[in-house]
Amino acid sequence: MRVVLCEKPSQAADVAKVIGATNRGQGCFTGPGLAVTYCIGHLMENAAPEDYGDRYKKWSLEDLPIIPSEWKMKAKPKTQSQLKTVKALLDKAKELVIATDPDREGELIAWEVIEHCGYKGPTLRMHLSALNQAAIKKAWANLRPASETINQYYSALARGRGDWLVGMNMSRLFTLLGAQAGYQGVLSIGRVQTPTLRIVVDRDRTIENFVAKPYWDLSVTLSHNKATFTAKWLPASAMDEQGRCSSEQAARQAEAAVLNTGVARVSAVATERVVEAAPLPFSLGDLQQACSAKLGLGAQQTLDIAQSLYETHKATTYPRADNGYLDESMHSEVPQIFAAMVRTDPSVATLVGRLDPQVKSRAWNSAKVTAHHGIIPTIEPANIERMSEREASVYRLIRAHFLAQFLPAHEYDKTIVQLTIADQEFKASGRLQQVVGWKAVMTDQGAKANEEAAGQEEAGQSSAQVLPDLVEGDRPKVIAAAGEKMMTTPPKHMTEGDLIKAMKGAAKLVSDPRLKQKLRDTVGIGTEATRAGIIETLLERGFIVKKGRTLRATDAAFTLIDSAPEALTNPGMTAVWEQALTMVEEGTMGLDDFVSRQSTWITQMVTKYSSTKMSFKLEPSPPCPVCQGQMRRRPGKTGPFWSCMTYPDCNGTISIEQKSKKSVSKRKPNRKAAAAS
Template sequence: MRLFLCEKPSQGKDIARVLGATQRGTGCYTGAGIGVTWCIGHLVEAVPPEAYDDRFKIWSIEHLPIIPSVWRVAVKEKTAPQYKVVEALLAQSSELVIATDADREGEMIAREVLELCGYRGPIQRLWLSALNEASIRKALGCLRPAAETERLYHSALARSRADWLIGMNMTRLFTVLGRRSGHGGVLSVGRVQTPTLRLVVDRDRAIESFVPSAFWTIEVELTFQKQVFLAQWIPPASGADAAGRCIRQVVAQQALHSLQRSSEAQVIDVQTQRVREAPPLPFDLSTLQQVCSSKLGLDVQQTLEVAQSLYETHKATTYPRTDTGYLPENMLAEAATVMEALIASDPSVQALIQTTDIKLQSRAWDDKRVTAHHGIIPTLEPFRIQGLTATELAVYKLIRSHYLAQFLPHHEYDRTCVQLSCSDCALEANGTRIVQQGWHSVFIDQVVTLEDSELSVQALPALCVHASCSLHQVKIKPQKTKPPRSFTQGELIKAMKGIAKMVTDPRLKQTLKDTTGIGTEATRASVISGLLNRGYLYKKGRSVHASESAFTIIDSVPAAIADPATTAIWEQAFDMIENGQMTLDGFITKQTQWINQLVEHYRTTTLALHSTSGPVCPLCGASMRMRTGKHGGFWSCTRYPECLGVLPKAQPTSNTRRRTRRRPPSSDR
């Protein structure tokens, strides 16, 4: 029997239908010489330390580090019945086709089961980007040898074992150290979760310590040939900061008085630039999560679940867990079929589609930029759009719009900058004039792209050098600099993906690629959800903030583990294993050595917990910590936002415990 091993029941059902395996069994479909079954996600999991040795049931620093000599996995209790189904079918199979998701995790889900079951028969790989019938038939016609994707499995194992080594050893180490210092809970440490937490802790601290600076702007209302427009005063360098803001009130007041005594401004320079704006790429998962967070208010996990539903349940869009928005060049030939499917699914888009040109080849079609997957786009076949929920429909329309934009002209506009002089004061006016709407027509009433132009909507009159403009009104505006914005979940995803841009160390910046991130498209949402569920992050409106325990963890763990650059370098190592440039054993050996060094280095450390020795919350009795608001310092309950207890700042407490931090050993990656 030829057995197809899928990841989820829904995949199994779709593939079985195409194969003609119509007989439904327990946990499988069968047909003439064909079997289709599934794993329901991970059927097996890495065993905990106590499975290797009973003494590890007690958390003790003396037992650390815990390094398995032979790595073990065990069947998950919840899915044990399905594992038995797969095991029995494998015993009857003469040939296997791995049909799990086409990524590292999908490869690992299948191959760990095959290893545990001892399957030794021939293996092929089905590589799917969509679950509609045409895509399945196309993929079945070009099955890959299993050897081509085996390194994906090794890469996933490297990720899994690195997570285990850091999570099990560092969590036990710092939890025990925390208990010695009076912390009663678990201090959970993770390879990806801790650097992600560090991003939020650093941002919260930057906001809390931010001191606003005053600056002044002057807005001038001008008229030329009966058309009113606005100009901004340009302060002299002697009164401005590096960003060009006037930071000296006396300079702004002098300019205000000078302008108020004037009635005209002279144009001294006019510069107009024609700008051609290319359409945004189709979505990768991270970009989709950012847009849905910003525009639809969705959590990143919600966006992933909706995208997965559009892919699996409705067959409306392609595989969502992709890290690129680019498309294979040969898929351009399928554009006409996709357009027909879009109209059949939703006739209301027919008029818009008639304005597209499928002969256009945007920058999205680039084989060199396509990875194992391509951008998220609509599928080749119609689907029942009425079956979508309101949220699914909103996300589907975003995906569809980004695809249709590829077949419309560039958006073109003229950007004009006018320099004026008025009573020895320099003024500047900016404006735009749309020349061709182009792909922007797809986004009418729907701002969805992260590449939106930051343009003034002001239309300027036809100004020329030496023209005189009448001055009508002058306004001075006292302003203050603003602190960094709190992370939303979408912005946190963006920071995780683009972590290389945030690294300041010149050596690391050279090592990291611009595309290197922490976590993967498949895992970032679950990392953020895990931090929320553990109480290390909490939501306030659309933003996320670090809890008291988060500050304790970040202040306690080795800097290298909390440093996002470290995890980004690991992600590069996983890519190297996938590409054959590094071996799994070599990577784990180096990580084992590093874990040994860290345990020895921190074994006798005394933690200084972040929680204060300040007053007790009058509402719930928990401890309080000092925070800074717009009116100065105050005590806030450490259980905020669940508890809103506050007290005014009193005399400083004696909470002066400090921990002398020794320099930890660096990871030899």
């Protein structure tokens, strides 16, 4: 029997339908000599420290570093029944086809199960970049030896073991150091989590240390052929590093001279046609940024809604897309997608009727599609009335970006006019729309483009003004001049969308050219699938808090970032790891070599930082209701709680909400959760 191993149930259903496994079984689909089964993501996970010995149940500096001599994996409790199904099928298999996502993580999901089940037979690889019939048929007809991509598995295994070494050891180390300073919580550290936290800490620190400085602005209103427009002053002296006037006297003198002269002279006029292509369909990160800015949604909220649109409503495609490009083989399905959108929401019928489904935008590029194509509406109609208000809003955003692919480019003329008034230079900017193009569909859908239109406000001047016809030598009259004292402003606190963007663009935070390029190649720190979870983890563990739509670092976060090794707070660490992981994937570095190097490095880090002194603004803790000893604040599934410092010897806990009632609970906190991802 040939067994096909997919990553998710929905993926297995799509593949099974195409290759002839039409009978639904328990955890699988079957057909003549064929079975298609699935993993529900990871069915296996790394063993926890306590699985390597009872001594590790209690956290102790003397037991660090923890470095397994033989690495253990264990089945995830919630999906053990599916693992049994997969094992039963693999026990009967004469040939296995791996059909998980064609990336490092997909290889790991498949091979960790294969190794656990002890399957040793022939193994092939099916490369799926899309889940439409044409793409599945093509992939099924072009199976390749699994040996061609197995190094991706070793690379993923190396990353997982390296992350375990960092998370388990450094989290325990700094939690214990924090406890010595009286801190009541878990201080988790992770290769992705910690540099992400530093991004928020650095922004907050920049805002906290910002010193406002004055500068002076001068705006002039002019008239020409009965039309008025404004121009901004370009100071020639007394400028700060941003080119703004830092001298009130210079600004007042310029204002007086302009009013006294009363006439400007046009010294140059330049007009260019700006052509804006439609924004690509959404990747998950771009969708999270857009939903944060337009709808005020958090990263995890957006992911949950996108998952619901995909799984529950069948309205949009797989949400964890890492780019917005589309497979060219899917273009033939556009008329079906259009029809499904109209049936989903009849209000778009007129709009869709104006579009040409034969148009191919830059989004249709198979070469740029990676594990998943951009998020778009499906060929199956849904019912928008059954969606929540937020689900419908996110669906409309996704729909608008797809429909934009079938409209012309947005075009406008941008004009820059240089003027001289009393030996002072001024600039007026204007724009005149020529072709609405794809922006019409964004307006129709109540959504704006992801990127702001070119010609944004410059030095406070609206780029939306339409300038009169001007040519060099014209002499418009000065109607008014208004000088104004301004103050520099600090950057804004980050929203979740801003943080997602910063994680994707982490290359900007690194100075080393090689590391900068590596971060660009890997699209920053974290992945589309993990970034929302990282932010949620930071929130749950009390390192960041929400204030309105913005994120703020807590005192504990500042202390942790200041105390932790620079190598673990700098995004460049991820780039260094990616270089080594690429070497593992290419076969130029072995898995054992990578893990050995990480083990040596962790040992050095533990030795170097084990005597670190930390200082916190402490929240007073209540006495343990069982032994009257000191308690520590910990994160929990239902919220933070106090746990006895002597756990597991004493299991006393107090809910934060019930602190005043001194309620006692015997449940044991999840110590393993302290490890960072």
